[in-house]
Amino acid sequence: xxxVAERDGKxxxxxxxxxxxxxxxxxxxxxxxxALAGLAAYWLLPDDLALLTRIAASxxxxxxxxxxxxxxxxxxxxxxxxxxxGAYAAGIVAVNWNNDPFVMxxxxxxxxxxxxxxxxxxxxxxxxxxxLMLTIAVGQIVQEVANKARDWTGGSDGLSGIDPAPVLGLxxxxxxxxxxxxxxxxxLVAGLLVARRIVRSPFGLACRGVKEDPLRIxxxxxxxxxxLVALYGVAxxxxxxxxxxxxxxxxxxxxxxxxxxxxxxxxxxxxxGGTGRLYGAVIGTAAxxxxxxxxxxxxxxxxxxxxxxxxxxxxxxxxGGIASGLERLGGLLRRPAGQGEGGA
Amino acid sequence: MTKLLEVExxxxxxxxxxxxxxxxxxxxxxxxxxxIGPNGAGKTTFVNLVTGVIPPSAGTIRLDGRDxxxxxxxxxxxxxxxxxxxxARLFKSMTVREHLELAVLQRDRRTFRPFAxxxxxxxxxxxxxxxxxxxxxxxxxxxxxxxxxxxxxxLLEIALALAMKPKVLILDEPxxxxxxxxxxxxxxxxxxxxxxxxxxxxxxxxxxxxxxxxTIVVLAQGRLLCSGxxxxxxxxxxxxxVYLGSRADAH
Numbered sequence: 001x002x003x004v005a006e007r008d009g010k011x012x013x014x015x016x017x018x019x020x021x022x023x024x025x026x027x028x029x030x031x032x033x034x035a036l037a038g039l040a041a042y043w044l045l046p047d048d049l050a051l052l053t054r055i056a057a058s059x060x061x062x063x064x065x066x067x068x069x070x071x072x073x074x075x076x077x078x079x080x081x082x083x084x085x086g087a088y089a090a091g092i093v094a095v096n097w098n099n100d101p102f103v104m105x106x107x108x109x110x111x112x113x114x115x116x117x118x119x120x121x122x123x124x125x126x127x128x129x130x131x132l133m134l135t136i137a138v139g140q141i142v143q144e145v146a147n148k149a150r151d152w153t154g155g156s157d158g159l160s161g162i163d164p165a166p167v168l169g170l171x172x173x174x175x176x177x178x179x180x181x182x183x184x185x186x187x188l189v190a191g192l193l194v195a196r197r198i199v200r201s202p203f204g205l206a207c208r209g210v211k212e213d214p215l216r217i218x219x220x221x222x223x224x225x226x227x228l229v230a231l232y233g234v235a236x237x238x239x240x241x242x243x244x245x246x247x248x249x250x251x252x253x254x255x256x257x258x259x260x261x262x263x264x265x266x267x268x269x270x271x272x273g274g275t276g277r278l279y280g281a282v283i284g285t286a287a288x289x290x291x292x293x294x295x296x297x298x299x300x301x302x303x304x305x306x307x308x309x310x311x312x313x314x315x316x317x318x319x320g321g322i323a324s325g326l327e328r329l330g331g332l333l334r335r336p337a338g339q340g341e342g343g344a
Numbered sequence: 345m346t347k348l349l350e351v352e353x354x355x356x357x358x359x360x361x362x363x364x365x366x367x368x369x370x371x372x373x374x375x376x377x378x379x380i381g382p383n384g385a386g387k388t389t390f391v392n393l394v395t396g397v398i399p400p401s402a403g404t405i406r407l408d409g410r411d412x413x414x415x416x417x418x419x420x421x422x423x424x425x426x427x428x429x430x431x432a433r434l435f436k437s438m439t440v441r442e443h444l445e446l447a448v449l450q451r452d453r454r455t456f457r458p459f460a461x462x463x464x465x466x467x468x469x470x471x472x473x474x475x476x477x478x479x480x481x482x483x484x485x486x487x488x489x490x491x492x493x494x495x496x497x498x499l500l501e502i503a504l505a506l507a508m509k510p511k512v513l514i515l516d517e518p519x520x521x522x523x524x525x526x527x528x529x530x531x532x533x534x535x536x537x538x539x540x541x542x543x544x545x546x547x548x549x550x551x552x553x554x555x556x557x558x559t560i561v562v563l564a565q566g567r568l569l570c571s572g573x574x575x576x577x578x579x580x581x582x583x584x585x586v587y588l589g590s591r592a593d594a595h
Contacts, residue, residue: 198458205446205462206455212435219433220508221421222450234458 030279031192038185049177051293056184057245059285060191062269064238070276071199072231073211077263078135079239081142084258086112086240090247091159092152101164105244112240113233120232124225143258158254162247180249187245195278207231272314274321283322346373348542349512354403356393363389364566371512371542378557379546382586386566387546391514395427396420408511424511430520432497436490440481440500444472447507479503479533495526502533515545519552531555
């Protein structure tokens with residue numbers, strides 16, 4: 001026993017027990033920062049609440065993509081299938097049965113999770129390009145089903161007439177979009193907290209293992225596919241809630257909510273922000289949609305070109321996304337202060 | 345002694361090519377057995393057959409009395425038949441500690457808990473600390489495996505296997521790629537394995553084999569050539585023949 005203590009003590013004295021196991025997020029400050037920035041934006045940009053609301057709901061969707069891609073290594077271009085299903089489920093429930101916003105979110109999450117589990121069980125044996133093709137196919141099928149089921153979804157006209165009840169029976173959705181934005185921000189922050197909990201759980205640890213080496217997971221007695229399907233389902237719940245949130249805050253659901261471009265755009269936003277960090281999804285979404293908004297207003301003819309240049313710049317100079325740049329900056333600031341985090 | 349692994353008449357054909365034929369051997373609790381043979385003798389095929397990576401053409405495998413011949417690889421792992429890999433197969437971005445946490449959680453089937461906190465799972469921290477100490481990896485616990493020295497990666501391989509609480513442990517060239525000067529550390533770690541464990545080591549380095557093994561099994565051309573104590577094997581002319589070629593014919 002004493003020899004153990006001695007050895008530990010010596011090792012600790014000789015080599016600094018530097019926590020090289022890099023933090024995958026900014027520790028405890030990432031999520032409060034999102035909440036604070038969101039509230040600051042509410043005061044600073046009162047005329048852009050509609051845009052901010054879209055950003056918050058989209059960020060939750062991109063977060064769902066980070067769960068599957070950043071923590072499970074599942075390459076997908078069909079995440080909008082879950083978003084669209086959730087949005088339609090929330091809208092249909094609101095129009096026909098119950099327009100409480102929380103009921104709508106629950107309906108969206110349930111529908112998104114179920115469609116993800118069902119399709120995930122079918123397609124997740126594949127990897128790489130094959131899987132990419134299959135996820136696109138699932139998205140197309142969902143979109144086509146929504147198109148054909150006109151009686152429920154409104155087909156290509158979209159599902160309109162969604163009129164959510166006041167939040168908790170107290171806060172009406174006002175014409176300035178204040179309630180919408182604060183509700184969306186609250187749901188996003190709650191989503192971040194839950195996602196953080198999940199990626200730090202035993203389940204999250206196992207999923208990271210599958211991402212790195214599925215065969216090694218089999219060699220310690222685990223089933224890589226069951227982890228991936230479960231993760232896909234969990235992310236489907238997030239995407240479905242994001243879809244439901246869009247239905248609540250915009251009052252309309254269109255076919256494009258399940259479309260391929262929306263899946264691809266989410267991937268661009270995630271890569272822009274940085275994968276495998278959770279808050280990278282928020283940064284990427286805010287950056288992409290914010291710049292999109294500014295450029296489209298200032299130069300309606302060439303804004304697409306500028307977006308392209310911006311993306312190329314990020315990929316060239318910050319391959320880990322904006323979040324990796326922030327982390328490096330944070331590391332530079334912290335090191336001179338000489339703050340050693342407790343190793344063991 | 346309880347027989348932990350019983351292999352009977354194990355054979356494997358790939359088309360007309362017989363890579364393993366009629367191999368029979370047993371491992372009992374506490375055994376320290378080395379499996380040797382020249383290149384192409386079918387050592388890796390044998391390990392793959394026993395661990396369930398490939399199905400056998402004929403024969404039976406029993407683990408602790410239970411027929412596991414038809415069980416999938418992951419199920420055999422859950423029953424206590426564990427292997428380490430010849431080339432360290434680890435999760436590069438994860439820390440040493442995370443590897444062991446994952447292995448212990450997986451062993452206890454506690455991984456499908458999306459809302460638990462790894463840091464607060466009962467008993468986990470203590471068990472991981474014990475494993476780290478047993479392999480002398482305590483000071484490297486928070487190091488990402490990608491930046492770990494190769495010898496330490498090999499130690500982690502063994503620690504991972506140990507975390508699975510094996511009954512039978514198959515070590516596939518545990519010191520491969522490690523400088524000779526450091527292989528002693530690996531051997532020390534192997535010496536500290538629980539005594540009631542049956543260990544089968546596949547190894548080329550005869551130095552290591554003689555230091556580790558109480559018994560040796562020799563494979564040649566997919567067949568079991570002979571088995572016995574180290575002394576018997578060294579004295580056996582057939583072993584010389586397969587290792588040194590057919591020069592023995594000149595006698």
